[in-house]
Amino acid sequence: MNREAFVVGLGKWIGFFALVASLYILWKIRTIVLLFFTAVILAIALNRLVRRLQQSGAKRGVAIALAVAILVTAIAVLLTLIVTRLSNQFQELSQLVPLGIEQLRVGIYWLQARLPGQIVDNLPSIDDLTQEIKTLFRWTSSHIYLWFSNYLSLIINTLLITVLTIMLLVNPMPYRHTIISLFPAFYRQRADEILSKCEEGLMGWLAGVALSMSFIGITSIIGLFVLQVPLPFVNGVLAFILALIPYLGAILSVIPPLLLALLDSPSKAGAVLLLYFLIQQVEGNLVTPIIMEKQVSLLPAYTLALLTAFGFFFGFLGLFLALPILIVIQIWVKEVLIKDILDRWQTAPSGKPADNP
Numbered sequence: 001m002n003r004e005a006f007v008v009g010l011g012k013w014i015g016f017f018a019l020v021a022s023l024y025i026l027w028k029i030r031t032i033v034l035l036f037f038t039a040v041i042l043a044i045a046l047n048r049l050v051r052r053l054q055q056s057g058a059k060r061g062v063a064i065a066l067a068v069a070i071l072v073t074a075i076a077v078l079l080t081l082i083v084t085r086l087s088n089q090f091q092e093l094s095q096l097v098p099l100g101i102e103q104l105r106v107g108i109y110w111l112q113a114r115l116p117g118q119i120v121d122n123l124p125s126i127d128d129l130t131q132e133i134k135t136l137f138r139w140t141s142s143h144i145y146l147w148f149s150n151y152l153s154l155i156i157n158t159l160l161i162t163v164l165t166i167m168l169l170v171n172p173m174p175y176r177h178t179i180i181s182l183f184p185a186f187y188r189q190r191a192d193e194i195l196s197k198c199e200e201g202l203m204g205w206l207a208g209v210a211l212s213m214s215f216i217g218i219t220s221i222i223g224l225f226v227l228q229v230p231l232p233f234v235n236g237v238l239a240f241i242l243a244l245i246p247y248l249g250a251i252l253s254v255i256p257p258l259l260l261a262l263l264d265s266p267s268k269a270g271a272v273l274l275l276y277f278l279i280q281q282v283e284g285n286l287v288t289p290i291i292m293e294k295q296v297s298l299l300p301a302y303t304l305a306l307l308t309a310f311g312f313f314f315g316f317l318g319l320f321l322a323l324p325i326l327i328v329i330q331i332w333v334k335e336v337l338i339k340d341i342l343d344r345w346q347t348a349p350s351g352k353p354a355d356n357p
Contacts, residue, residue, distance in 0.1 A: 034317050035157060039164035041324060044199050045206050046071060046169050068166055075158055194335045201327045213243040215283055220253070223275040227268060230260045239276075244320045246303055250280050302326065 026033060046067040053063035168175060176195060183191045217240025224232035235257045242249035254276040261269040303326060310322035 030314060031317070032160075034314060034321055035161055036164055037321060037325065038317075039161050039168060041202055041206060042071065042161065042165040043168035043172065044202055046165065047172060048203060050169065064169055067169065071165065072162065075162065190335075190340070194332060197335065198328050198331050201331050202324055205324055205327055209244060212283055213240050216240060216243045216253075216279060219279050219282075220257075220276070223279070224257055224272070227261070227271050227275065228264075229257050229268070229272060230263075232257075235260075244323075245307065246323060248304075248307060250276070 049067045049070070050060065050063040053066060054060055058066070176192075179195065180188045180191050217236050220239040221232050221236030224235055229235065235253075238256060239253040242253040245252070254273065257272050257276075258269050261272040303323065306322045306326050307319060310318035310325070314321075
């Protein structure tokens with residue numbers, strides 16, 4: 001009996017140390033894991049395109065070749081755009097924004113001088129406010145610039161994502177079967193159904209985010225050009241990129257053009273603020289509900305908490321991938337924990353849980 005207890009206890013300790021070791025390894029290779037998850041999302045999207053081409057009469061090999069050509073072309077255009085055109089403008093933006101912050105400080109001092117003393121005492125400190133804006137801008141601009149300015153790392157990561165995406169796209173079923181085989185035999189069909197739901201959720205998110213980002217980026221560029229704000233193109237691209245981040249992205253994207261407009265006049269800064277407010281209202285109340293009708297609904301508090309955690313632990317890439325990861329987690333929790341366990345939990349008349357038939 002003691003020997004059996006010893007074996008059971010030893011097994012528990014081995015399982016515990018195996019779990020700790022697995023978490024440690026995952027932490028060490030977290031960047032690769034995030035890149036692999038990015039490849040999975042791209043492979044899911046391209047596989048949908050491949051299926052559409054197959055339905056049009058194309059063979060799968062030809063359809064895959066066309067889909068990969070589209071992916072490579074899009075990546076090449078994006079890299080060329082960022083490396084050749086946006087790099088210098090990002091540097092110029094980082095030099096002009098501090099001037100806008102100083103202009104904001106002057107404007108706040110001017111406003112405080114004309115307000116009653118009681119109101120001024122209740123206002124937050126100007127130095128603290130401007131320091132928070134500077135810190136926020138430095139964090140955002142440094143992460144974006146470092147991510148895109150490290151050409152070698154960017155090219156290697158892009159190539160890795162491309163290769164992984166092609167490998168997953170060419171023969172996706174073995175990878176899917178490998179994941180399903182990790183579940184007990186009686187649950188594998190159900191696991192396959194849940195994976196299909198995850199695919200639907202990611203596709204809904206991807207399609208919705210792509211259209212939403214395009215709307216925000218294009219309207220920002222046009223609006224800033226009409227208002228004659230400096231660097232409208234780079235600010236529009238910044239709004240396009242930050243649209244991936246719910247809630248926080250809208251706040252971060254308005255800061256640079258707002259400060260640049262302050263260098264000209266307070267009225268232009270107000271016009272920029274109004275422009276971004278209208279863009280967010282149209283996008284949030286008209287565009288997003290239409291294009292993301294079937295997307296998994298996410299609670300704002302959970303979303304913000306996960307965004308903060310992923311941004312802190314995994315950096316810029318983790319901040320962008322937090323939402324699709326949350327979608328996948330929520331689907332598994334809903335399908336496994338809630339539907340398959342909690343909803344089927346029966347209670348005996350005595351109040352004790354009863355075994356399911």
